[in-house]
Amino acid sequence: MGVRMILGxxxxxxxxxxxxxxxxxxxxxxxxFILAVFLLAAVNVDHMVKTIEGELEVRLxxxxxxxxxxxxxxxxxxxxxxGVTEVIYxxxxxxxxxxxxxxxxxADLLEGIDEMNPLRDxxxxxxxxxxxxxxxxxxxxxxxxxxxxxxxxxxxQRLLPLTSAIHFGGLVLVGLMVIxxxxxISNTVRLTILARSEEISIMKLVGxxxxxxxxxxxxEGMLLGLLGAAIAAIGAWQAYAWAVNGVYRAVxxxxxVPVLPLAWRLGLLLCGLGAVxxxxxSVLSLRRFLRT
Amino acid sequence: MIEFYDVSxxxxxxxxxxxxxxxxxxxxxxxxxxxxxxxxxxxxxxxVYRETLPTSGYVFVNGVNVSKLRPAAVPYLRRNIxxxxxxxxxxxxxTAYENVAFxxxxxxxxxxxxxRRVPATLELxxxxxxxxxxxxxxxGGEQQRAALARAIVNHPLVLLADEPTGNLDPATSWExxxxxxxxxxxxxxxxxxxxxxxxxxxxxxxxITLDHGRLVRDRQRGDYSQ
Ligand SMILES: Nc1ncnc2c1ncn2[C@@H]1O[C@H](COP(=O)(O)OP(=O)(O)OP(=O)(O)O)[C@@H](O)[C@H]1O
Ligand SMILES: [Mg+2]
Numbered sequence: 001m002g003v004r005m006i007l008g009x010x011x012x013x014x015x016x017x018x019x020x021x022x023x024x025x026x027x028x029x030x031x032x033f034i035l036a037v038f039l040l041a042a043v044n045v046d047h048m049v050k051t052i053e054g055e056l057e058v059r060l061x062x063x064x065x066x067x068x069x070x071x072x073x074x075x076x077x078x079x080x081x082x083g084v085t086e087v088i089y090x091x092x093x094x095x096x097x098x099x100x101x102x103x104x105x106x107a108d109l110l111e112g113i114d115e116m117n118p119l120r121d122x123x124x125x126x127x128x129x130x131x132x133x134x135x136x137x138x139x140x141x142x143x144x145x146x147x148x149x150x151x152x153x154x155x156x157q158r159l160l161p162l163t164s165a166i167h168f169g170g171l172v173l174v175g176l177m178v179i180x181x182x183x184x185i186s187n188t189v190r191l192t193i194l195a196r197s198e199e200i201s202i203m204k205l206v207g208x209x210x211x212x213x214x215x216x217x218x219x220e221g222m223l224l225g226l227l228g229a230a231i232a233a234i235g236a237w238q239a240y241a242w243a244v245n246g247v248y249r250a251v252x253x254x255x256x257v258p259v260l261p262l263a264w265r266l267g268l269l270l271c272g273l274g275a276v277x278x279x280x281x282s283v284l285s286l287r288r289f290l291r292t
Numbered sequence: 293m294i295e296f297y298d299v300s301x302x303x304x305x306x307x308x309x310x311x312x313x314x315x316x317x318x319x320x321x322x323x324x325x326x327x328x329x330x331x332x333x334x335x336x337x338x339x340v341y342r343e344t345l346p347t348s349g350y351v352f353v354n355g356v357n358v359s360k361l362r363p364a365a366v367p368y369l370r371r372n373i374x375x376x377x378x379x380x381x382x383x384x385x386x387t388a389y390e391n392v393a394f395x396x397x398x399x400x401x402x403x404x405x406x407x408r409r410v411p412a413t414l415e416l417x418x419x420x421x422x423x424x425x426x427x428x429x430x431x432g433g434e435q436q437r438a439a440l441a442r443a444i445v446n447h448p449l450v451l452l453a454d455e456p457t458g459n460l461d462p463a464t465s466w467e468x469x470x471x472x473x474x475x476x477x478x479x480x481x482x483x484x485x486x487x488x489x490x491x492x493x494x495x496x497x498x499x500i501t502l503d504h505g506r507l508v509r510d511r512q513r514g515d516y517s518q
Pocket of ligand 1: 331336
C-alpha cells in the first residue's frame with residue numbers, strides 16, 4: 001500500500017466525514033487554545049517573578065581606604081561564594097549620583113554634601129535566586145574589608161513562600177490543563193473512530209489487514225490534531241499580541257514576555273501535541289476493533 | 293472446500309449455539325443451511341470466516357485449520373472467502389463501483405486490474421448502469437447485487453451467504469439465488485443459510501438442516517422439510 005494511497009484515503013475520509021471532522025477540529029482547536037492561554041499566563045507569571053527576583057541583591061558596604069589590589073582580592077572572594085552570579089562595584093561617588101537622581105527635585109537636600117560624602121563604597125551582589133540571598137549575606141559578612149551587609153530581609157522573607165507557591169500552583173494548573181486537553185482530544189478522536197465502526201468491520205470482512213485500516217485513520221487523527229492545533233496557535237498568537245500591546249500601553253512597568261519568539265515556540269508545541277495526541281488517540285481507539 | 297469436525301460453539305454468555313457438527317462441503321459444491329430461528333445457522337457461517345472461534349472441534353477452509361489461525365493471518369483467509377448478508381453491509385459513503393473496487397484495493401490490486409475487473413463483475417451481477425449510485429440510491433435487490441459483486445470480485449474459493457434474500461421479495465430473491473448458482477457454476481463453493489423454503493425446494497441442491505445447534509439432516513438434492 002503506497003504512501004499516496006494512504007494519504008488519499010485519509011483526505012477523502014476527512015472530506016466525506018466533513019461534519020464530524022469539523023466538529024472534532026473545532027473541539028481540538030478550542031481545547032488547545034485554552035491550554036495555550038494557560039501556558040502564556042504561566043510563562044508570564046514566571047517571567048514576572050524572575051524579574052522581581054533578579055532585582056534582589058545583597059549590598060556589601062566596604063571599609064574606607066581599601067586599595068585597588070585589596071578591592072580586587074575581595075571581589076574575587078565574593079564572586080567565589082556559592083550562589084553568587086554577579087558582583088558590581090559602586091564607588092561612593094556613584095552612589096551619591098544615584099541618590100541625587102532618585103531624589104530628583106529634592107536633590108537640594110544634598111547641597112554641599114560633595115565635600116564630605118557620607119556614603120560608602122560598596123559591592124552590589126546578585127545571586128542565583130532569592131533563596132541564596134541570606135546565605136550569601138551571612139558568608140560575605142565575615143570577609144575582611146566588608147564593614148556592613150544590607151539586603152531587603154523582610155521583602156525576601158515574604159516573597160520566597162509566595163514565589164514557590166506561584167511556581168508550584170502554576171505547574172499543577174498547567175499539568176491539569178494538559179491532562180484535560182489530552183482527554184478531550186483523544187475522546188474526540190475516539191468518537192470519530194466510533195462513527196466508523198461499521199466501516200471498519202466491513203474493511204475487516206473483505207480482508208483488510210490491521211495496518212491497512214490503521215494507517216489512514218492514524219493519519220486522519222494526526223491531520224485533525226494538527227489542523228486544530230494550527231487554528232489554536234494562530235488564535236493564541238493574535239490574542240497574545242493584542243494583550244501584550246494592551247499591557248504595554250496601560251501598565252508599561254509590568255514585565256511581559258515579548259510575542260516573538262514565544263508565539264512560534266508555542267505554535268510548534270501545540271502542533272506537535274495535536275498531531276501526537278490525534279494519532280495516538282486514533283491508534284488506541286482502534287484497538288478494540290482490531291486483533292480479533 | 294469447507295470441513296467441520298465435531299464442532300461445538302458456546303458463546304461467552306453461556307448460550308450453546310452448536311453441538312458436535314461434522315460435515316464436509318467439497319470444492320465446487322452448493323449447500324443450503326436451513327433450520328428454525330436460533331438453530332445456529334449464522335453461527336456456523338461465522339465460524340467459516342473466523343468471525344468467531346469454535347469452543348471445540350476444528351473448521352478447515354481450503355485445507356487451512358481456521359481455528360488455529362494467527363490473528364494476523366485472518367485477513368488473508370478472508371481474501372479467499374466472499375461474504376454476503378441480509379443487510380448488505382455496503383459502505384454508505386462509497387458508490388456501488390467504489391464499494392466493489394474497495395475490496396480489490398484492500399488486497400493490493402493495481403488500479404489497472406481494478407479498472408478492468410470491477411466493471412466486468414458489475415456486469416455479471418447486472419449492475420453496470422448503477423455503478424455511480426450510492427447504496428441509499430439503490431433498491432434492496434440492487435444493493436445485494438453490489439454486495440455480491442464485492443464478495444466475488446477477488447475470485448474467492450468460497451462464498452458464504454447468510455440469509456442473502458431475507459430482505460427481498462420472492463422474485464428478486466430468486467434472481468439473487470440464480471446469481472449465486474451462476475457463481476457456483478464457475479467453480480466457487482457456496483454455503484447459503486436461509487429460511488426461504490421455496491428457493492431451497494426449487495434449487496434441488498444439498499440441504500443441511502440444523503435444529504437447536506445439532507445437525508439433524510443432510511441431503512443431496514434435498515428440499516426444505518423432508
Ligand atoms: N454473539 C452472540 N452472543 C451470544 N449468543 C449468541 C450470539 N449470536 C448468537 N447467539 C445465540 O446462539 C444461538 C444460535 O444463533 P444463530 O444466530 O446462529 O441462529 P440462526 O440459526 O442464524 O437464527 P436466525 O435464523 O434467526 O438467523 C441463538 O440461541 C442465539 O441467541
Ligand atoms: Mg442467522
